[in-house]
Amino acid sequence: MDSFGSDFSSGAAESGKMDPGTIMEQVKVQIAVANAQELLQRMTDKCFKKCVGKPGGSLDNSEQKCIAMCMDRYMDAWNTVSRAYNSRLQRERARI
Amino acid sequence: MSDFNDFSSASVSEKAEASELQRMIAVEQQKAQFQAQVHNFTDVCWEKCVDKPSSKLDSRTEGCLVSCVERFIDTTLTITNRFTQMVQKGAH
Numbered sequence: 001m002d003s004f005g006s007d008f009s010s011g012a013a014e015s016g017k018m019d020p021g022t023i024m025e026q027v028k029v030q031i032a033v034a035n036a037q038e039l040l041q042r043m044t045d046k047c048f049k050k051c052v053g054k055p056g057g058s059l060d061n062s063e064q065k066c067i068a069m070c071m072d073r074y075m076d077a078w079n080t081v082s083r084a085y086n087s088r089l090q091r092e093r094a095r096i
Numbered sequence: 097m098s099d100f101n102d103f104s105s106a107s108v109s110e111k112a113e114a115s116e117l118q119r120m121i122a123v124e125q126q127k128a129q130f131q132a133q134v135h136n137f138t139d140v141c142w143e144k145c146v147d148k149p150s151s152k153l154d155s156r157t158e159g160c161l162v163s164c165v166e167r168f169i170d171t172t173l174t175i176t177n178r179f180t181q182m183v184q185k186g187a188h
Contacts, residue, residue: 074142086130
């Protein structure tokens with residue numbers, strides 16, 4: 001995770017200013033990281049609820065399988081929602 | 097090092113570059129806002145539509161998710177409109 005935007009020296013010119021390309025790169029990376037963190041946090045919450053009953057000494061095989069499936073379904077759901085929201089936005093914009 | 101808020105000494109090209117950068121950042125922020133909304137909708141609609149995680153998202157669940165997004169947005173608009181009316185009428 002070291003490449004995620006913590007090194008600001010590479011884009012600096014002699015004047016000490018960063019070029020817009022580098023700035024935008026880093027902005028995009030940071031937003032992408034935040035997005036992934038949000039996804040993982042919500043996914044963990046949902047899949048723990050769905051897959052883990054009474055917490056035992058470790059995650060058994062069925063729980064592991066359930067979690068894997070749940071992750072895939074959550075991401076499918078995310079994509080479906082993303083498309084639906086995008087469609088709705090476009091429809092609303094067409095009305096204005 | 098000059099004050100970042102003092103643009104009086106910046107050249108025309110520097111000012112143009114700065115406002116172009118602001119515009120590009122605003123575009124990314126808008127994209128991020130969209131993503132944040134998708135996270136919220138997915139959270140709510142997963143609860144409404146997904147019972148047991150299966151090997152595939154069946155068409156019934158897909159349909160439910162799409163409807164859920166639409167109806168959630170409709171609900172938001174309904175509440176906004178009615179609340180505006182209430183405020184205009186002087187309700188507490």
